[in-house]
Amino acid sequence: SQQGEEDPQALSIQEGENATMNCSYKTSINNLQWYRQNSGRGLVHLILIRSNEREKHSGRLRVTLDTSKKSSSLLITASRAADTASYFCATVMIYGGATNKLIFGTGTLLAVQP
């Protein structure tokens, strides 16, 4: 079963607009990470937010975390056509004992129209 679920599954916007993607998860976490995947490529890490943090910025990216609601959001401001990709949230889940595993959601497909 998936730990993280992204919403929406797909999002289409115009260049220059902001894009917001949401992630909900089920269990307590150590941190939450966002990754990006361009078509036919591997995932690339974007940002990590720890469970004791509420907001984090990196360039045009802003991530928020609400541990009481078990949810996170990724905001991309002033989007560009090059931002077109799938975006995944990932959380750490205790798996098979003391070892932690990173569990990925199903992703949001973002299309930025030029």
Next chain:
Amino acid sequence: IAGITQAPTSQILAAGRRMTLRCTQDMRHNAMYWYRQDLGLGLRLIHYSNTAGTTGKGEVPDGYSVSRANTDDFPLTLASAVPSQTSVYFCASSRDRATDTQYFGPGTRLTVL
């Protein structure tokens, strides 16, 4: 080599054949992972290794085996491929634990007929 490399890039395989997907990293990361990515299911962890000489099962380990003889290499073997193993396979590594940032390879697209 810079980062993580995977080989082959793609492969078409007859059912019942044995196949090994290769993964090599040059970042001296302790932890390595194998995922499969299927449409609508996201990435699912197959096997992992926290350090050389140790391996563990992930979410979907059946039909797959791994070994970690050294820090750099983490091959994934399908002993007898079945069509349900058709997928895109990604290898990843992190400095230590899964809580660290993971770095992904470019993937191997495997088709089992």
